[in-house]
Amino acid sequence: MTEQQPIAVLGGGSFGTAIANLLAENGHSVRLWMRDAEQAESIRTHRQNPRYLKGVTLLPGVCPVTDLGQTLAECQLIFVALPSSALRQALSPFADHLSGKMLVSTTKGIEAQGFMLMSQILEEIAPQARIGVISGPNLAREVAEHALTATVVASDDEALCRCVQQALHGRTFRVYASSDRFGVELGGALKNVYAIMAGMAAALGMGENTRSMLITRALAEMTRFAVRLGANPMTFLGLAGVGDLIVTCTSTKSRNFQVGHALGEGLSLDEAVSRLGEVAEGVNTIKVLKTKAEELQVYMPLVAGLHAILYEGRTLDQVIALLMRGEPKTDVDFISTDGF
Ligand SMILES: NC(=O)C1=CN([C@@H]2O[C@H](COP(=O)(O)OP(=O)(O)OC[C@H]3O[C@@H](n4cnc5c(N)ncnc54)[C@H](O)[C@@H]3O)[C@@H](O)[C@H]2O)C=CC1
Numbered sequence: 001m002t003e004q005q006p007i008a009v010l011g012g013g014s015f016g017t018a019i020a021n022l023l024a025e026n027g028h029s030v031r032l033w034m035r036d037a038e039q040a041e042s043i044r045t046h047r048q049n050p051r052y053l054k055g056v057t058l059l060p061g062v063c064p065v066t067d068l069g070q071t072l073a074e075c076q077l078i079f080v081a082l083p084s085s086a087l088r089q090a091l092s093p094f095a096d097h098l099s100g101k102m103l104v105s106t107t108k109g110i111e112a113q114g115f116m117l118m119s120q121i122l123e124e125i126a127p128q129a130r131i132g133v134i135s136g137p138n139l140a141r142e143v144a145e146h147a148l149t150a151t152v153v154a155s156d157d158e159a160l161c162r163c164v165q166q167a168l169h170g171r172t173f174r175v176y177a178s179s180d181r182f183g184v185e186l187g188g189a190l191k192n193v194y195a196i197m198a199g200m201a202a203a204l205g206m207g208e209n210t211r212s213m214l215i216t217r218a219l220a221e222m223t224r225f226a227v228r229l230g231a232n233p234m235t236f237l238g239l240a241g242v243g244d245l246i247v248t249c250t251s252t253k254s255r256n257f258q259v260g261h262a263l264g265e266g267l268s269l270d271e272a273v274s275r276l277g278e279v280a281e282g283v284n285t286i287k288v289l290k291t292k293a294e295e296l297q298v299y300m301p302l303v304a305g306l307h308a309i310l311y312e313g314r315t316l317d318q319v320i321a322l323l324m325r326g327e328p329k330t331d332v333d334f335i336s337t338d339g340f
Pocket residue numbers: 011012013014015016034035052081082083084086089090106107108109138139140141277278279281
């Protein structure tokens with residue numbers, strides 16, 4: 001990739017906008033692709049994306065565009081910041097444009113059919129592309145407002161990792177490299193589910209002990225699941241594992257946390273999601289995860305509990321009582337132990 005070549009960011013939501021501005025800050029020319037022409041025109045004129053990142057000014061290097069084919073043709077490095085429900089459908093028609101390109105997913109979701117992570121979908125759509133992911137404790141607003149932040153770029157393509165590090169690494173944003181693409185990406189998707197629970201607990205007025213118990217047992221549960229699928233357990237002790245789990249389970253800026261909070265206040269799932277008006281990937285991930293855990297026979301009581309509340313008509317009180325009544329367990333071997 002040459003210095004002058006533009007970089008593409010696909011998705012005009014909060015994360016796409018934040019990443020585009022970071023790249024522009026580092027001197028890159030950025031094509032921020034969005035499907036909505038009106039939104040693109042408004043951003044071009046006002047240099048703001050008020051629906052998703054109110055108050056953040058977009059740098060002159062960020063150019064909002066709506067022609068996806070042309071954007072993909074112009075750029076070698078392409079960040080994909082689309083919701084998981086949209087990624088396949090948006091990119092499949094452009095498979096021909098993707099050969100040899102560096103495609104880096106930032107999307108933290110799982111496709112139900114075949115339990116596919118986003119980078120696996122990219123690989124399927126564009127077998128000749130070079131694939132990576134970024135994931136970590138990266139709340140879009142904080143990234144955009146220059147809170148000191150770190151992320152992980154993961155790929156078995158070392159040159160791609162270096163290229164992403166060069167493009168994104170800056171004054172307030174550190175980029176670490178990893179070869180465990182699967183673990184890094186899975187961590188980002190799984191933690192959303194537990195953030196919904198943490199939001200519920202907060203709405204019920206539960207304290208810090210509860211939150212800490214939840215986060216720690218969530219880490220055990222997600223690691224147990226990931227190891228069963230072949231991920232490196234050490235990844236879950238890093239930024240893309242426990243790092244992202246902590247931020248999402250403790251911040252009211254997290255949309256998954258907000259959905260959980262609304263549920264804890266007594267709203268229905270539909271009401272909670274429509275009040276949010278943005279993507280909360282955990283709402284879909286919980287379904288996919290519950291099915292996969294059953295198929296693999298991995299014990300995931302927190303996942304089963306949340307699923308029972310969201311989709312099986314159980315009350316929060318019933319599920320909490322069930323979880324707390326479980327047999328006492330050992331704490332030490334947290335990956336293989338089978339209890340909450
Ligand atoms: N917001 C955050 O703090 C972070 C988000 N992520 C991940 O990034 C992904 C995107 O999230 P956000 O930007 O936060 O979502 P968002 O809800 O802020 O924005 C989603 C954007 O995608 C667009 N979109 C929806 N369907 C589309 C389609 N079919 N074709 C084209 N565009 C479409 C929407 O118009 C909107 O611009 C998610 O998987 C999320 O988990 C990752 C790290 C941080």
